[in-house]
Amino acid sequence: MIITPEQRAGALDLLAFIDASPSPWHAADEMARRLESHGFSRLHETEAWRLQPGARHFVLRGDSSLVALVIGQQPLVSAGFRIVGAHTDSPGLRVKPRAAHIAEGVIRLGVEVYGGPILATFADRDLSLAGRVAVRTTRGFESRLVRFQSPLLRLPNLAIHMNRAVNEDGLKFNKQTELPLLLGTGGEELPPQKLLMSLLAREANCESESILGFELAVYDTQPGACWGAEGEFIADSQLDNLASCHAGLTALTRVSETSATCVGAFFDHEEIGSESAKGADGSLLADVLERIALGSGVDREGYKRALAQSFLVSADMAHAYQPNFPQAYEPQHLVKVNAGPVIKINVNQRYATDSTGEARFVHLCERAGVPYQKYTHRTDLACGSTIGPMTAARLGVTAVDVGNPLWAMHSVRESAGVLDHAYMILALQQFFDEPGTAG
Numbered sequence: 001m002i003i004t005p006e007q008r009a010g011a012l013d014l015l016a017f018i019d020a021s022p023s024p025w026h027a028a029d030e031m032a033r034r035l036e037s038h039g040f041s042r043l044h045e046t047e048a049w050r051l052q053p054g055a056r057h058f059v060l061r062g063d064s065s066l067v068a069l070v071i072g073q074q075p076l077v078s079a080g081f082r083i084v085g086a087h088t089d090s091p092g093l094r095v096k097p098r099a100a101h102i103a104e105g106v107i108r109l110g111v112e113v114y115g116g117p118i119l120a121t122f123a124d125r126d127l128s129l130a131g132r133v134a135v136r137t138t139r140g141f142e143s144r145l146v147r148f149q150s151p152l153l154r155l156p157n158l159a160i161h162m163n164r165a166v167n168e169d170g171l172k173f174n175k176q177t178e179l180p181l182l183l184g185t186g187g188e189e190l191p192p193q194k195l196l197m198s199l200l201a202r203e204a205n206c207e208s209e210s211i212l213g214f215e216l217a218v219y220d221t222q223p224g225a226c227w228g229a230e231g232e233f234i235a236d237s238q239l240d241n242l243a244s245c246h247a248g249l250t251a252l253t254r255v256s257e258t259s260a261t262c263v264g265a266f267f268d269h270e271e272i273g274s275e276s277a278k279g280a281d282g283s284l285l286a287d288v289l290e291r292i293a294l295g296s297g298v299d300r301e302g303y304k305r306a307l308a309q310s311f312l313v314s315a316d317m318a319h320a321y322q323p324n325f326p327q328a329y330e331p332q333h334l335v336k337v338n339a340g341p342v343i344k345i346n347v348n349q350r351y352a353t354d355s356t357g358e359a360r361f362v363h364l365c366e367r368a369g370v371p372y373q374k375y376t377h378r379t380d381l382a383c384g385s386t387i388g389p390m391t392a393a394r395l396g397v398t399a400v401d402v403g404n405p406l407w408a409m410h411s412v413r414e415s416a417g418v419l420d421h422a423y424m425i426l427a428l429q430q431f432f433d434e435p436g437t438a439g
């Protein structure tokens, strides 16, 4: 296997992106930082927008969803929008408001389960906390990002001597009683909740009493790594779906002059159904697209005409074939790591792909010179979904669901391919760079 220096660099940059993004709020912040370094400036939803061809901007909503855009050179009405969508959140554990309590001299933090993680993978990992804190100020409050760099928490396994059937029955946790994370000992000097708030206050650079609220994700402090005989694989947390965010963002930052208006839409809350003010089933993307039209001097009919010319590539990860578990896969649709991006198809529209969207993505891959694969789930297994169907439904645009092959989706440590990531960036770049209008 030949891995070029550019392909290796792309994978390492992805791992750096993930390691800088231990929570969806950090992911959006890191995307904003990268966009600003490529000449994008922030637009605020509270202000009036005046947009010129070639303008590069981004919009943040709720600190964890972000829409980035490059205004096209051709009239919006005839050229439409080219949209890449992905999600910033990953399943895991989130800290309860009054989380800290003490039991037999051990301080623990109560957690809620966010989305559908493989809970057993959180055991025996070097865990810590990252998120945002609402801090009281003289004018009200402000949100501050917090991140504990070193391991702060742990979920120690039960010894096999006390759980003799673990290798036959699997590792199971009762979500209420067996998931609280161990934080420390004692509690004599400081009540447990006060200890938690003082730790948070130190990270947020404020007084404990100034903390009015918080949203904290549990994250794995182990950095990403390349692995395999030739380092052809990558492992990290949150590859679903920060790998797609990184591919979409990288492609967008490489756009120079485009004919159509190019959009990268990165949503929080996908893992819990997307129904929120900043989720893919909320108004965010439609609001931003309509305001791009209005801010470019296009009226509402023109906006609807632009949508009719538009196309959405919904990028999320796909299930790579794991040869130890052949029974889990549809045998005619095995997708392999490092064999190229996957077009995801489901007749019940769990994926938004139809044959025209499929054709368009095949064309993109051919022109970009990258291989591609096609996936469908086993008929006797329930299929997952993505932001694709709901985003396509809300906007009324044609769409395709794609994604790179991934092992162990929703594990705290997922794996994917170095080549696939490079291929996906090229395919999305091709999408943004295509001349002319929708085909």
Ligand code: CO
Residues within 6 Å of the ligand: 087, 240, 241, 316, 317
């Ligand atoms: Co996903």
